[in-house]
Amino acid sequence: MTALTAPAPARSARAAVRNRHLAGLLTARGLTGLALVGTIALAGLLAPLLTGHDPDAQGPLALAGPSAEHPLGTDDLGRDLLSRVLHGITTDLALTFGAVPVGALTGCSLALLAATHRWADTAVQRAFDLVLAFPGLILALAVTAVLGPGRWPVFIVIALAEIPLFGRQLRSGILVQREREYALAARVGGASRARVLLRHVLPNAVDPLVVQTAVALSVGVFIEGAMSFLGLGVRPPEPTLGSILSQSVGYLATHPTFAAAPLAVTTALVLGFTLIAEALNRGIRR
Template sequence: MTTTTPTAGAVPGTAPAARKAPARRHPYLAALRTPRGLTGLALVALIVLGGLFAPLLSGHDPTAQSGLGLAAPGTAGHPLGTDDLGRDLLGRVLYGIRTDLGVIALAVPLGALLGCLFALLAAAHPVADTAVQRVFDLILAFPGLILALAVTAVLGPGRLPVILVIALAEIPVFGRQLRGGILVQREREYVVAARVGGTSSSRALVRHILPNAADPLVVQLALSLTVAVFLEGAMSFLGVGVRPPEPTLGSVLNQSMPYLADAPQFAAGPLLAVTVLVLGLSLVADALNREIRR
């Protein structure tokens, strides 16, 4: 007869406690802690903080004109110089960042929300699905700038038309993304098993399908913010965006075009801000996408 000896520290008559598996970090947090994610967050944070603390960093009214004309960097307390109307370039770039961030931070989530609502409507009934798809096709038939010109032709230039254009452009992007995820997930075995067990279709959608179908939307949100930066900049550059004298990165860049040969620093500020912001958002989106695909 073979006898067993209890292990050290074990209480006789009790089974050894099962070793718990280490808790897995949330995939989004894990993605943002990678070198790519941290670099992207640092770049985005740099631009966001520059916009938030524009009054402290600039010290000048971005719309106040002076007699300096097109002054060189470092002239009379202007680190980046002044524009052709004597306005502080650093202040206009920083306040332009604030304006751009305010627009895209409102427009992209609005477009995402409306797109997701359309996707849920499409998942409810085949007839609604067909109608929603035709709405998406109609919006996608207009390229971003053509859509911008059409909206501003009706409403005129300003902040509200820019928000509407960006939101409209993002509706089919998020709507198709979520609709495709719902169609894939609701045919999975775990959803079929839940329905066989008596779970209603609406409960299965909320409890099982949406949490798994919505993962790619986080990546799409970062990508859409990048596209929104370009779209807002293009509208301001063409003069159909936010009305002057309120600065935006696109309007400051447009104003610098006649002076590129004589004063390249005029365009350097807005170009650098757009580049850093877009690069940061792209790195964050790529880090999230890599983690989700693992």
């Protein structure tokens, strides 16, 4: 009976997958991604220490070039660009790291619901299809039309965009894992459907979600930047990377350095999360 109910091979396989996740992160690709994201996140957290300027304080030197007082120059209102970019990092990461887990948990909960009954699976899949039917921009416009621009619409759009991605990823994993020998053995041993799902199947189906999380974080940064760039995101004067880029568009020909810093930071963040996701994925395939 012990051989039927104790999924030792499944646990060994799960431990092997986690070891491969770690091995993937320790490759050059993974370490580069971690270094990029970690450096940028640390700079945002230390923003008050790294610059002595208030990000919202206007000054007399509008569109000034880099100098000792303003290492990245100033924007069109004379505000210190370094301070605004660093505080913008904090805003972007706070929204992304807050919204992605909410979307992930909601999507995973719906996937578990879908695994209980056929009618629930059909209803959940149609709900996922409904969300995926709206392109990100249309979804952002719809949410903003109801709530107006601000932090909450960005948070909601990021979370909504991630729900079907995590839900379908976990659903696929559950469908595969519940047909494995260890799950069949647990059912033969008298375990209930709920126990098999939660105790045996679910722990073995969540490993691919680690890769999905890294991808989702890069998508979250992109969504925030796009919404703020279009004026649908966080309201001025609170700085975000997307809003700074939006302000710089009118000065690209005369002051290209205005857009350089927020563009470089956004690119580095997305690249960092993408490298982490690729490293984790390559670790699984080994």
